[in-house]
Amino acid sequence: MKVLIDQDRCCGAGSCVLAAPEVFDQREEDGIVALLDPTPDESQRALVDDAVSRCPAAAISVVE
Amino acid sequence: MTETMAAPPFPMQRQCPFHPPQEISDLRDSAAPISRMTFPSGDEGWLLTRHTDIRSVLTDSRFTVRNRRFLFAKNQQDPPPMRRGMLLSMDAPEHPAYRKLLTREFTVRRMQHLRPRIQQIVDEHLDAMAAKGGVVDLVEELALPVPSLVICELLGVPYADRDHFQSVTVDLLRLDTPPERRLAAVEEFNQYLAVLVRTKRLDPGEDLLSDLIARADAGEELIDDEVLVSFAFLLLVAGHETTANMIGLSTAVLLENPDQLDLLKNKPELADKAVEELLRYLTIIHLGLQRSALEDVEIGGHLIKAGEIVALHVSGANFDPALLEDAERLDITRQPVAHLTFGFGPHQCLGQQLARMELRVVFSTLFERFPTLELAAPLAEIPFRSDMAIYGVHKLPVRW
Ligand code: SF4
Numbered sequence: 001m002k003v004l005i006d007q008d009r010c011c012g013a014g015s016c017v018l019a020a021p022e023v024f025d026q027r028e029e030d031g032i033v034a035l036l037d038p039t040p041d042e043s044q045r046a047l048v049d050d051a052v053s054r055c056p057a058a059a060i061s062v063v064e
Numbered sequence: 065m066t067e068t069m070a071a072p073p074f075p076m077q078r079q080c081p082f083h084p085p086q087e088i089s090d091l092r093d094s095a096a097p098i099s100r101m102t103f104p105s106g107d108e109g110w111l112l113t114r115h116t117d118i119r120s121v122l123t124d125s126r127f128t129v130r131n132r133r134f135l136f137a138k139n140q141q142d143p144p145p146m147r148r149g150m151l152l153s154m155d156a157p158e159h160p161a162y163r164k165l166l167t168r169e170f171t172v173r174r175m176q177h178l179r180p181r182i183q184q185i186v187d188e189h190l191d192a193m194a195a196k197g198g199v200v201d202l203v204e205e206l207a208l209p210v211p212s213l214v215i216c217e218l219l220g221v222p223y224a225d226r227d228h229f230q231s232v233t234v235d236l237l238r239l240d241t242p243p244e245r246r247l248a249a250v251e252e253f254n255q256y257l258a259v260l261v262r263t264k265r266l267d268p269g270e271d272l273l274s275d276l277i278a279r280a281d282a283g284e285e286l287i288d289d290e291v292l293v294s295f296a297f298l299l300l301v302a303g304h305e306t307t308a309n310m311i312g313l314s315t316a317v318l319l320e321n322p323d324q325l326d327l328l329k330n331k332p333e334l335a336d337k338a339v340e341e342l343l344r345y346l347t348i349i350h351l352g353l354q355r356s357a358l359e360d361v362e363i364g365g366h367l368i369k370a371g372e373i374v375a376l377h378v379s380g381a382n383f384d385p386a387l388l389e390d391a392e393r394l395d396i397t398r399q400p401v402a403h404l405t406f407g408f409g410p411h412q413c414l415g416q417q418l419a420r421m422e423l424r425v426v427f428s429t430l431f432e433r434f435p436t437l438e439l440a441a442p443l444a445e446i447p448f449r450s451d452m453a454i455y456g457v458h459k460l461p462v463r464w
Contacts, residue, residue: 011160011163011167011410011411011412012163012164012167012168012170012171012414013406013412013413013414013416014170014171014172014416014417015412015416017171017172017173018172018417018420019400021172025173026167026168026171026172026173027168028168028171028173029168030164030167030168031164031167031168031169031170031171032164032167050399050400053402054400054402056122056123056407056408056409056410056412057123057409057410057412058123
């Protein structure tokens with residue numbers, strides 16, 4: 001699984017960090033999403049899917 | 065095109081103080097999830113009740129947040145030109161540019177750093193409540209002062225001024241405030257904040273407002289005094305009243321659902337999940353959100369014409385069986401779902417991580433400290449805030 005983020009779309013709401021804290025973080029300087037782990041382990045899949053569905057800006061996608 | 069039905073007049077009465085009105089669930093589940101509606105203002109428009117439809121409007125740039133008329137204004141009057149920096153009434157591309165000035169202040173991590181201070185504030189208020197004893201109003205002792213003090217400290221607004229900003233907030237949120245009074249309240253508050261900004265410039269503190277003033281004075285683009293006042297207005301009003309009502313209403317619903325309360329008492333580590341479920345279940349923005357179409361848009365087989373208002377019944381959406389099973393049941397062990405209590409799309413609540421943090425601290429502490437807490441009046445006598453734009457309880461008498 002490969003996670004992609006679109007920092008231009010992100011509105012910094014932080015839902016992804018709550019959903020999958022091992023995969024997502026927010027940049028210190030502007031609160032915009034940052035990827036901690038672009039290729040997370042399968043065990044993270046449910047959490048990443050949750051982050052995708054809760055992201056208000058459709059800024060996260062997953063490719064196989 | 066699908067046949068269009070008219071919804072009953074807005075707002076509708078609730079049968080249970082903790083559930084959306086039955087008509088909303090009926091419209092969503094059977095008759096007409098997208099229906100025509102006449103608003104109290106006299107405007108004709110649309111009411112949307114399904115989770116997917118509402119999410120799609122909130123992420124569709126063909127809808128604007130500008131030119132909104134309050135759902136509850138009976139006398140039509142176009143709102144005054146909006147001040148720069150008032151995020152709630154800006155569209156892209158201005159909105160994200162201004163919002164970005166603030167996002168770093170409300171990250172998950174920043175809010176985690178605030179946790180010990182929030183805990184201290186909660187503990188102090190619970191101590192004071194314990195010392196008082198007898199029957200106390202939980203709104204006055206805990207629900208309102210905790211978030212007010214937190215946002216005052218964070219922003220750098222003197223807590224001693226709370227009577228002023230709380231009375232302004234009440235004027236803004238009462239559904240029957242005459243439009244002139246609403247405008248006057250906004251004006252009064254803007255003046256107070258403009259003075260505060262000038263004072264802080266001379267005597268800065270360790271707070272968000274001082275920080276923004278310093279950024280403005282260092283030449284950072286977009287920030288000036290008008291914007292500073294707008295930001296302070298928004299953060300102060302949105303930062304205390306919403307969380308205060310979540311605390312009051314959540315306590316009431318937990319006390320009325322002893323099975324759920326027992327779960328929380330036995331496992332305080334459930335507090336995070338409980339908070340997410342309470343946010344979904346109680347949806348204090350009970351009248352929903354509002355957008356207007358910038359051009360003709362088709363949704364679910366209905367043609368929404370340019371200029372028409374769309375009311376988005378977020379509370380109905382949070383009970384949508386398509387979003388989750390058994391939505392009518394409060395279940396604090398549920399896996400969090402993509403509820404719409406903080407809105408969705410680019411305007412999703414900026415302060416949501418702060419709200420979550422405050423609620424988590426309160427609900428991992430309150431029942432540990434007062435395990436025998438109970439309502440001191442029958443539910444029928446609790447004054448629910450059907451008369452306000454933000455739902456909750458006006459008072460919550462409790463004892464232990
Ligand atoms: S949930 Fe989406 S909008 Fe919010 S911080 Fe993460 S990527 Fe950005």
